[in-house]
Amino acid sequence: MSQQNIDNLQSHFRTCPLCEAICGIEIQTRGSEIVSIHGDAEDSLSRGHICPKAVALQDLQNDSDRLRHPLKRTESGWKEISWDEAFDEVATRLKDIQNSYGKSAVGVYLGNPNVHNLGAMIFGPMFAKSLKTRNNFSATSVDQLPHQLVSLLMYGHQLLIPIPDVERTRFLVILGGNPLASNGSLMSAPDIGKRLREIQDQGGEVVVLDPRRTETARVASRYIPIQPGSDVLLLAAMIHTLFQENLVHSGRLEIMMEGVEAIQAIVEPFAPEKVSEFTGISADTIRQLVRDFCKAESAVLYGRMGVSTQKFGALTQWLIQVFNILTGNLDREGGAMFTKPAVDIVDITARMGQKGHYDIRRSRVRKLPEFGGEFPVATLADEILTPGEGQIRSLVTLAGNPVLSTPNGKRMDTALEQLDFMVSIDFYLNETTRHANIILPPTSPLEHEQYDLIFRAFAVRNTAKFSPPLFEPPANTRHDWQILLELTTRMAPPKLKDQLIAGVTRSLLQSIGPRYLVDMGLQLGPYGVRANPLRRITLRKLEKYPHGLDLGPMKPCLPDRLYTPDHKIQMAPEVLKHEMGRAWQHFFDTVPEKTPYDLKLIGRRDLRTNNSWLHNSQRLVKGKSRCTMLIHPDDAEIRGIKTQDMVQVSSRIGTLNIQAEVSTEMMPGVISIPHGWGHDRPGIRLNVASKHAGVSVNDLTDQELIDDLAGTAVLNGVPVAVAKLVV
Numbered sequence: 001m002s003q004q005n006i007d008n009l010q011s012h013f014r015t016c017p018l019c020e021a022i023c024g025i026e027i028q029t030r031g032s033e034i035v036s037i038h039g040d041a042e043d044s045l046s047r048g049h050i051c052p053k054a055v056a057l058q059d060l061q062n063d064s065d066r067l068r069h070p071l072k073r074t075e076s077g078w079k080e081i082s083w084d085e086a087f088d089e090v091a092t093r094l095k096d097i098q099n100s101y102g103k104s105a106v107g108v109y110l111g112n113p114n115v116h117n118l119g120a121m122i123f124g125p126m127f128a129k130s131l132k133t134r135n136n137f138s139a140t141s142v143d144q145l146p147h148q149l150v151s152l153l154m155y156g157h158q159l160l161i162p163i164p165d166v167e168r169t170r171f172l173v174i175l176g177g178n179p180l181a182s183n184g185s186l187m188s189a190p191d192i193g194k195r196l197r198e199i200q201d202q203g204g205e206v207v208v209l210d211p212r213r214t215e216t217a218r219v220a221s222r223y224i225p226i227q228p229g230s231d232v233l234l235l236a237a238m239i240h241t242l243f244q245e246n247l248v249h250s251g252r253l254e255i256m257m258e259g260v261e262a263i264q265a266i267v268e269p270f271a272p273e274k275v276s277e278f279t280g281i282s283a284d285t286i287r288q289l290v291r292d293f294c295k296a297e298s299a300v301l302y303g304r305m306g307v308s309t310q311k312f313g314a315l316t317q318w319l320i321q322v323f324n325i326l327t328g329n330l331d332r333e334g335g336a337m338f339t340k341p342a343v344d345i346v347d348i349t350a351r352m353g354q355k356g357h358y359d360i361r362r363s364r365v366r367k368l369p370e371f372g373g374e375f376p377v378a379t380l381a382d383e384i385l386t387p388g389e390g391q392i393r394s395l396v397t398l399a400g401n402p403v404l405s406t407p408n409g410k411r412m413d414t415a416l417e418q419l420d421f422m423v424s425i426d427f428y429l430n431e432t433t434r435h436a437n438i439i440l441p442p443t444s445p446l447e448h449e450q451y452d453l454i455f456r457a458f459a460v461r462n463t464a465k466f467s468p469p470l471f472e473p474p475a476n477t478r479h480d481w482q483i484l485l486e487l488t489t490r491m492a493p494p495k496l497k498d499q500l501i502a503g504v505t506r507s508l509l510q511s512i513g514p515r516y517l518v519d520m521g522l523q524l525g526p527y528g529v530r531a532n533p534l535r536r537i538t539l540r541k542l543e544k545y546p547h548g549l550d551l552g553p554m555k556p557c558l559p560d561r562l563y564t565p566d567h568k569i570q571m572a573p574e575v576l577k578h579e580m581g582r583a584w585q586h587f588f589d590t591v592p593e594k595t596p597y598d599l600k601l602i603g604r605r606d607l608r609t610n611n612s613w614l615h616n617s618q619r620l621v622k623g624k625s626r627c628t629m630l631i632h633p634d635d636a637e638i639r640g641i642k643t644q645d646m647v648q649v650s651s652r653i654g655t656l657n658i659q660a661e662v663s664t665e666m667m668p669g670v671i672s673i674p675h676g677w678g679h680d681r682p683g684i685r686l687n688v689a690s691k692h693a694g695v696s697v698n699d700l701t702d703q704e705l706i707d708d709l710a711g712t713a714v715l716n717g718v719p720v721a722v723a724k725l726v727v
Contacts, residue, residue, distance in 0.1 A: 021183030049191030111400025119481030156563030158356030171296035176306025229717035298334025376711030465548030597719035627694030
């Protein structure tokens with residue numbers, strides 16, 4: 001490289017926005033060209049770690065398939081239109097539908113990428129509120145809803161979720177999580193592989209329980225296979241053992257606990273011997289795990305996606321909290337702790353009266369409970385397909401792809417086809433947005449500022465970092481928040497007073513943008529004016545630290561951090577106690593129906609992918625296909641299946657054909673198919689992804705299978721059958 005080219009290089013330090021790890025990255029540019037992307041060694045959280053996804057940011061930035069201008073679907077195909085024409089048509093059509101059929105005739109679906117986007121996080125809820133619809137949905141109910149429900153019921157706030165203190169723990173137990181593939185989830189932990197080694201190097205242990213010997217299980221001190229969907233039984237037996245062997249030691253938490261007496265009675269029938277057959281784990285193994293946990297210097301039990309998206313996901317997350325509390329490992333160094341982020345989203349929302357709510361109304365068709373103002377997405381297609389008052393006739397999607405990410409994707413396809421009008425805020429023409437009448441594409445992640453409101457609040461260390469835009473957005477483009485603000489303004493009621501208020505609000509917010517709101521959050525936060533007026537963190541100060549500010553490890557904060565009315569931990573909420581009775585009945589008092597579906601399906605995560613987002617990057621999809629079905633050798637032999645054979649997998653709602661991969665990492669009786677693929681639907685514009693289409697596992701997952709308490713879709717433990725395809 002010539003000296004001139006070297007001199008033209010510029011380094012930019014920012015946060016990768018593509019997953020929960022929020023890794024610090026260094027992007028070198030020459031003009032508008034991205035020359036390289038590396039991990040930022042000085043980032044206070046990620047410590048130089050980077051995964052393959054971050055390197056693909058340049059592919060996203062330069063992707064010729066990425067939309068830059070509004071598209072309208074016409075009889076002759078898609079055509080570009082102006083922003084004003086697009087905004088006019090969207091507002092007019094949405095208002096017409098609401099005037100004809102009621103406010104709730106318009107539905108809203110928010111996808112997972114919204115929490116990775118500062119502007120969408122702030123302005124998305126504002127737009128949804130302007131629609132005044134009761135039909136709100138999001139990816140929450142195919143993901144972390146059980147965590148939030150349990151936190152609301154036990155601690156008084158849906159976002160007050162304890163995070164494993166992996167930096168100081170000496171005994172980490174992981175249920176249904178694979179942080180080496182996810183970089184941590186509801187536990188933002190970049191470089192988690194090194195963190196796990198550090199636990200072991202200091203004499204600690206990492207124990208993984210999962211139906212598959214995952215990437216994390218391979219480096220763990222101990223791996224224990226468990227039957228899908230049986231985690232609630234394991235945890236009840238572990239708590240039973242605590243009481244039976246006099247291992248309950250809550251310490252300083254004891255005076256904060258309300259209802260602990262009920263716990264012992266609830267778990268009394270769940271002896272390890274009783275649950276062993278269903279979990280596939282011996283009674284001796286269960287008891288020894290509990291003893292080892294209790295004698296560790298510090299310990300924490302952590303459960304994630306695999307245990308949340310199952311029949312009793314909410315109960316499982318509840319019992320994880322109960323176990324950590326009864327062993328004295330909540331709000332303790334090395335245990336499960338609460339963060340103290342610079343922008344304290346928990347405190348801010350609590351002050352606004354938005355701590356969360358549950359089951360204040362039910363969905364129209366299946367009578368499923370709402371949570372935080374949203375209905376379970378498993379019933380979204382029902383609400384579109386079922387005629388009657390309150391039927392959804394129009395849908396707004398924001399950075400979401402429910403055709404690939406929610407149960408029974410083919411039925412979702414059918415539902416979206418019959419809508420009167422659909423608008424998508426998205427920069428791809430994908431499996432979902434192909435049904436839209438109007439697509440409004442926002443700028444790319446490198447063209448707007450970023451501050452991670454959610455993931456800093458779920459990080460294993462308190463840090464703060466602001467990323468300014470790396471590139472100027474092209475002319476005649478819009479940020480997410482500008483699109484949302486414009487639509488919010490145009491949806492204002494026709495009264496002159498409402499129109500004036502909407503206009504003034506738009507002018508004000510347009511001038512200050514998300515940047516000012518972040519600054520306000522910092523100054524009102526725990527490190528702002530209230531903490532030290534002279535040394536407070538402001539946005540201007542934070543921008544002087546391009547590698548981020550290290551605000552220290554998590555610290556004990558209870559009972560001050562509790563938001564329950566009596567400032568106590570509610571150990572045994574009534575709805576959860578009642579649900580334990582249903583769990584007992586399900587496993588022990590119900591004769592299983594005879595079906596042809598003799599295997600159980602679970603999902604799979606890969607380090608080079610993130611749901612359905614990143615399959616249009618050649619560097620992330622190249623090489624050996626990762627959309628395969630893993631099956632244990634014994635199950636394969638019975639069916640005459642060998643690696644690379646094509647097989648048909650069927651469930652109650654559908655079938656798909658996929659290549660088999662025989663693997664001893666699977667438990668007998670369990671198969672695994674990854675999530676987010678299936679880019680073979682007609683009409684999409686994803687050139688790379690279409691050539692590596694794979695199949696959508698959500699063409700097998702069943703919209704009728706849900707956690708009845710939370711409404712979360714069952715994505716793990718789905719009954720399926722597998723047969724070799726005969727050519």
